[in-house]
Amino acid sequence: QxxxxxxxxxxxxxxxxxxxxxxxxxxxxxxxxxxxxxxxEPKPKGRPPMSKPFKPFTPTNKPVTQMTPQELMQELEYRRVETD
Structure with a gap:
């Protein structure tokens, strides 16, 4: 100015x-x-914070017929890792 x-x-x-x-x-x-x-104006420095913390999968005891497709995929992934 x-x-x-x-x-x-x-x-x-x-x-x-x-x-x-x-x-x-x-x-x-x-x-x-x-x-x-x-x-x-100054810009923020550093790495931005993570959007949401990692939440490990814990298997549920729900019957397969009551699980959502996403829950089924998580269960399958969990079982594969467990087997390996």
């Missing part, structure tokens, strides 16, 4: 605000023009 109001060049703005690299000013200007002030 200061560059527009005072008609400053990138180098003049870098000198006024004591920014060592004028390329930083041009990056900030591009981000601001594309996304507004929210584009200049």
């Amino acid at each position: 200061s560059m527009q109001q005072d008609q400053l060049s990138i180098n003049q703005a870098a000198a006024r605000f004591n920014v060592p690299a004028p390329s930083t000013i041009s990056l900030w200007q591009r981000l601001y023009n594309e996304g507004g002030i929210t584009a200049l």
Whole structure:
């Protein structure tokens, strides 16, 4: 905003605000023009948290006729691993 109001060049703005690299000013200007002030906010660092924790399968004692297809597949997978 200061560059527009005072008609400053990138180098003049870098000198006024004591920014060592004028390329930083041009990056900030591009981000601001594309996304507004929210584009200049810091981004979260690090790996995002896992969506849901791993829950190991525990076999149920339900009759096969009452199990859903997904439960049947989990039961089969469990039995195969158990057999191996």
